[in-house]
Structures are given as structure tokens and as C-alpha cells.
Amino acid sequence: MRALVWHGKNDVRVDTVEDPAIVNPRDVIIKVTSTAICGSDLHLYHGVIPTLRAGDILGHEFMGEVVETGAKQKKLRKGDRVVVPFVIACGECFFCRKLQYSACDNSNPVDKADMSEMLFGHQMSGIFGYSHLTGGYAGGQAEYVRVPFADVGPIAVPDDLEDDKVLFLSDILPTGWMAAENCEIEEGDTVAVWGCGPIGLFAVQSAFLMGAHKVIAIDHYPHRLELARKFGAEIINFKDVDVHAALVEMTGGIGPDAVIDAVGMESHGMAPDNILDWAEQTVMLETDRPHALRQAIHACRKGGRVSIPGVYGGFVNHFPIGAVMEKGLTIRTGQTHVQKYLPRLLDMIREGRIDTTFLISHRLPLEEAREGYRLFDEEQNETTKVVLKPGMEAANGR
Amino acid sequence: MHLGRHRGHRRDTWGANLGANLGVNWGEGSTVGTWGRQIRDHLAGGRHHRNDGHGHGNAVLVIAFCALAAGVAAFAITRGSSMRNNRRIDAGDAPRHTVRRRRLPGRHNAVHVGRTVTINRPRKYLFSFWRDFSRLPQFMENVQSITVIDDKRSRWVVKGPGEMDVTFETEITEEVPGEVIAWRSSDDADVKHSGRILFRDAPDGRGTEVEAAITYVPPGGRLGQLLAKLAGREPEIQTRRELKRFKQLMETGEIADAAPRPAARA
Numbered sequence A: 001m002r003a004l005v006w007h008g009k010n011d012v013r014v015d016t017v018e019d020p021a022i023v024n025p026r027d028v029i030i031k032v033t034s035t036a037i038c039g040s041d042l043h044l045y046h047g048v049i050p051t052l053r054a055g056d057i058l059g060h061e062f063m064g065e066v067v068e069t070g071a072k073q074k075k076l077r078k079g080d081r082v083v084v085p086f087v088i089a090c091g092e093c094f095f096c097r098k099l100q101y102s103a104c105d106n107s108n109p110v111d112k113a114d115m116s117e118m119l120f121g122h123q124m125s126g127i128f129g130y131s132h133l134t135g136g137y138a139g140g141q142a143e144y145v146r147v148p149f150a151d152v153g154p155i156a157v158p159d160d161l162e163d164d165k166v167l168f169l170s171d172i173l174p175t176g177w178m179a180a181e182n183c184e185i186e187e188g189d190t191v192a193v194w195g196c197g198p199i200g201l202f203a204v205q206s207a208f209l210m211g212a213h214k215v216i217a218i219d220h221y222p223h224r225l226e227l228a229r230k231f232g233a234e235i236i237n238f239k240d241v242d243v244h245a246a247l248v249e250m251t252g253g254i255g256p257d258a259v260i261d262a263v264g265m266e267s268h269g270m271a272p273d274n275i276l277d278w279a280e281q282t283v284m285l286e287t288d289r290p291h292a293l294r295q296a297i298h299a300c301r302k303g304g305r306v307s308i309p310g311v312y313g314g315f316v317n318h319f320p321i322g323a324v325m326e327k328g329l330t331i332r333t334g335q336t337h338v339q340k341y342l343p344r345l346l347d348m349i350r351e352g353r354i355d356t357t358f359l360i361s362h363r364l365p366l367e368e369a370r371e372g373y374r375l376f377d378e379e380q381n382e383t384t385k386v387v388l389k390p391g392m393e394a395a396n397g398r
Numbered sequence B: 001m002h003l004g005r006h007r008g009h010r011r012d013t014w015g016a017n018l019g020a021n022l023g024v025n026w027g028e029g030s031t032v033g034t035w036g037r038q039i040r041d042h043l044a045g046g047r048h049h050r051n052d053g054h055g056h057g058n059a060v061l062v063i064a065f066c067a068l069a070a071g072v073a074a075f076a077i078t079r080g081s082s083m084r085n086n087r088r089i090d091a092g093d094a095p096r097h098t099v100r101r102r103r104l105p106g107r108h109n110a111v112h113v114g115r116t117v118t119i120n121r122p123r124k125y126l127f128s129f130w131r132d133f134s135r136l137p138q139f140m141e142n143v144q145s146i147t148v149i150d151d152k153r154s155r156w157v158v159k160g161p162g163e164m165d166v167t168f169e170t171e172i173t174e175e176v177p178g179e180v181i182a183w184r185s186s187d188d189a190d191v192k193h194s195g196r197i198l199f200r201d202a203p204d205g206r207g208t209e210v211e212a213a214i215t216y217v218p219p220g221g222r223l224g225q226l227l228a229k230l231a232g233r234e235p236e237i238q239t240r241r242e243l244k245r246f247k248q249l250m251e252t253g254e255i256a257d258a259a260p261r262p263a264a265r266a
């Protein structure tokens, strides 16, 4: 089959690789119809997530048709059309029973689990196409993909909802939703969101659906900010405006009740602390650059909530623990417990209460995935989301 | 020396040991660059414990994991104190295998390794699965087969270093139905070891806490341990992994594997 393979830093290519097959009894094999490139894939692309290996197939946002089922697969049948959560979860362990699927204890093979146990104190769950820390499972930017524990994760979608409407159930919609849920929004609350990428934009929509009085979105790309404004957010361009001062003024001097870091470990911008982070990251004194997170913590009102959907993988310097403690902030974060949110969000899409297709700026054949990465990385203002379609004819043929 | 009274302290020791201990392959050309240093910094302070030698001799790795290839349990879960240089070791409520290595008495003595997992299944069910030794190879990677000889004795065939098989007998030394199984290798075994596995109810319907502890005398001292570690079969790693695989099999009916197809299995 054809698949998007990571060869090294900023080097991905569509290669011919061997087809996947059933390995365990609860597996299914999916023929991918749509798969997307995520902000998390950019961290992998840039080589800032450890333990990725040359030859790994990327992609954790995908959907398609079930073409093979394992011997003990009781839920799915050949021909089912499903969206697959990026988190692999067993459904049986202590964490899965608590609906904390991204903490699943059983989906990361034991040898791989050792790595995250050393780094983080406890092992992580498996994730598709997302380095060997999370299992080294082959990803879904491919024609076919093996899906373990397929009786727990994938959700069947009705035929009348086209791929573009439901694909984002695999990650970014539930992630934006959980980011807003972690804000514990109360009446009258203002929520500030750093980053108007897919995660930030879904967090904006979700915060309003959860009753936020005001949402303030922060980025430096005018087009992305404009999308946030379309959903009713007030916007701040950090290139031109002092973010902290603006947030204080726009909240009557109190500060946002909740803040969302939808930027993650590779903050943009020329703020002094971010430049220091660049330097420290370069000489390996730090792995992540948390400028947006520092700013969010600094701006959050006393007693407020800090929600971090943005991905961090290692260690940061100059973390403002003083502001967290002195202001009495609550921090909530995590890889998304996708499975937990699927039925509800699917209903909301069907009822037309959440708009998902607005985000897609590019639909490309899988063969052009390399260009898709380049666009999403280098032309972020215009490229808001790239969807790859293995079935689509390549423009210049194969 | 005082170990913390609370369980949280165990993680410390474990993490520190892992630093020195982990048979992890970060991967060719992997993006681990920045990381090495960070991890070192963050683990500093604990990572030297492992380096105390445990006896000398030739590199008979066979042992190391024969003993543990099975990766199972231990014996002395003796909690409490022991002596070294006339100084009392206060393990508090922590299990024996969490005592810092350099604190253990003598340099030529047994090594204690172990691990606890919570398994979301009833205690009696887990116990009876384990009690039938012939089923253990289902999740013990390095054990080829276990033949039950009689009510107490079984014969184990374990993958040894260099792909040669090692055979030895074990004898059950303690059994409390639903709670404890302990065994030791027969006197003529190449690798002398004893194992003990404890089953206790986890709080609030969480299932069962299963604690595996194993005690063995490292065959080739430091070199033997190093070689075994390179082979990925060091008893501590092995114990941890076998126990996690047991949990996976009991909870999910299968063992997690990232291989894209059966032929690509490790």
C-alpha cells in the first residue's frame, strides 16, 4: 500500500510499504477514506517529539471502511463506516473504566511502555502514528491501517454524513471540546484561547456552547483570527498588541476566568522569554518552548482555571509556578479521552450545532501528503486544515 | 536510612533505578537527541545505585534470567529491617525490592526485584490462572514451556543467552489459596532463584493488587548483569514486563502489540 512515512526532520514522503494485517483478536483493518494532518503531526515533523524513527508511518486522524475483522471482534463488521479515535484504549483497565481513555494501561506494548514510565513516572497509552513513546503503532495517513481494540474505539457513522463532517471526531473536535470542558465554565465567564489552529477554533466554538459569556482568541495569523471572530470570539493579534494588557482591559481588570493553551510546545513570536527558550532548546537545556503557556498563566485571573490541550513532551524552564500558587490556579490537561465524547459530539454534528467543515482549506490525494505537510507548516495563515484522501486521483497522476 | 512511610516513595527508587537500568532502545536516528541530557539531569541523584556490584565470576547470564526469565515473583518481601555495617535499614512499609541497592547487606548476596500491578479482575480468578503453571508461558516471553510434574514441582524451559535453552525445576514452597504462591528453583538449578506472588483485594472494587517479587543470585556479577541487560532480559525489566503482560491478558484477553502484521512481530 501507499503511506506517508517519516524519514527525518522536515522530511516526509509517500512510500510503498507492506499492507497491515490482523494481529490480535479484537483488531480490525480499515481502508482509509479520509485522514487529516494535525498540529501534533507538525511536532513530529519538526522532530521535537522523542523516539520517532525513520520509517514510521504517521497519522492519527482517520476514518474509513472496515475490511477485515479479528476473531473476537464482536462490534464491527466488514463494510462498517467508522471514525477512529487517535487514542488506543482497551476499555477494561482502571483508567478506561473511569473514562480516562488516554491513560489506558493496556494499549502500549510493555517494552515501549518502559520509555514513558521513565520519562513521566507512568506509562502512556498507545496512540496511532505518534512515536514509540506511545507504542510505535503505524498511523492512518495510509491506504490501510490496523486498529487494535476496535470494539472500544471506532464509532460507526451514518452514511448521510459525509467524511468531511465527521472526520474530526478522531481528534481535534473532542480535543477542543475537552479543552473547554476543562475550563469549568460558569455563567458570565470569559475564556481566553491562545492559538487559532484547529484546536483553538474548536475550543472557541465549544466554550460558547458551554455557556461562556465572552471568548477572546489570540494568534498572529489574520485569517485564522478571522475564523475565530466568525464564531463570535473577540480577537487579539499578538504581533501588534500587548496581550496581557489587552486581556486585563477586556475583562474589566479582572483577567480571564479560564485560559486555554492551544499552542503547545513550539510557540511562535519574538517575546524575550520565547527567544531564551529557542536558545535553550537549541543547546538542549530545554525540550519544549512554553511561551504561550507562561503568558496564559500570567493573564489568568486569581482562582481561575488553566486548560492545556497544547502538547508538551518534556521539560521546560522558567515555569511560573509562583503565579500558579500565589493566584490559586487550577491546571487541567491531557491527551484527549476521545472515546468518552464521541456519541455526544456525533449527535451535535448531526443536529447542526457544531460546524466542522469550515476548517478544511485543502483536500489532497494521499500522494500529495508531502506538499500537505509543507503547506500546513509554512503557510499557516491560509492553510487551516489539510485532509488527505487516499482514493482521490493525484493531480499529476501516479 | 529512612524510606518514606508512604508508597509514593517507591516510585522514586524505581525511577532512579530505571535510569541506569532500562533496556530501552530509543531507536536508530530517533529524535531523542535533546532528551538524553534532560533525562540525565532529572534522574540525577538516583542513578548510581544500580552500579554496586553483586558478586563476581564469569558472565553466566544464563542465570540472571533463568531465574527471572520467568520474570516472576520474589521471595523476601520481608518488610522491615536488615543490617549492613551494623546500620539499620528502615524500609518502613515499603516492599523489600524498593530498598536502594547500595543499602543492601553484602556485595555477593541475592538481588531482590519486584513489581505490583492492579488488575481489574477478581482475586480468585487471577490466583487460579497463575496456579496452573503450564499457562504461564502464554504471557512470559522467555519461557518456552512449563511442564507440571506433580502438585508441587514443575519443569521450566527458558530461552537462555545465545538462544540456547535452559531447563530447571521449581518447587512450590508456600501456597495460600487465593492469596500467595511461592516457589524456588531446585538445588541443582543453574540459576538459583525464588519467586513469590501475592494477590490482595484492591480498594473500592478496583480488582486485585498483584505483587510479584523474585530473589536471585546474579550469575556473572556485574558483567553478567550487564550482558543480561543488553539482551533485554535483565530480571528487573523482565519481571516488570511479564507482570504487565499478565495484566493485559487478564483484562483484555490479548497482549498489546504494535506490529503491523503477524510476521512483523518482535
Ligand SMILES: NC(=O)c1ccc[n+]([C@@H]2O[C@H](COP(=O)([O-])OP(=O)(O)OC[C@H]3O[C@@H](n4cnc5c(N)ncnc54)[C@H](O)[C@@H]3O)[C@@H](O)[C@H]2O)c1
Binding pocket: A038, A039, A040, A041, A042, A043, A171, A172, A175, A194, A195, A196, A197, A198, A199, A200, A218, A219, A220, A221, A224, A238, A262, A263, A264, A265, A266, A267, A268, A269, A291, A292, A308, A309, A310, A311, A334, A335, A336, A380
Ligand atoms: N491534547 C490533545 O489530545 C491534542 C490533540 C490534538 C492536538 N493537540 C495539540 O494542540 C496544539 C494545537 O494544535 P493545532 O492542530 O491547532 O496546531 P496548529 O499548529 O495548526 O495551531 C497552532 C496555532 O498557535 C498559534 N500560535 C503560535 N504561537 C502562539 C502564541 N505565542 N500565542 C498565540 N498563538 C500562537 C499559531 O500561529 C497557530 O495558529 C498542538 O500542540 C497540538 O499538538 C493536542
Ligand SMILES: [Zn+2]
Binding pocket: A038, A039, A040, A041, A060, A061, A086, A171, A172
Ligand atoms: Zn491530531
Ligand SMILES: [Zn+2]
Binding pocket: A089, A090, A091, A092, A093, A094, A095, A096, A103, A104, A105, A106, A107
Ligand atoms: Zn484501558
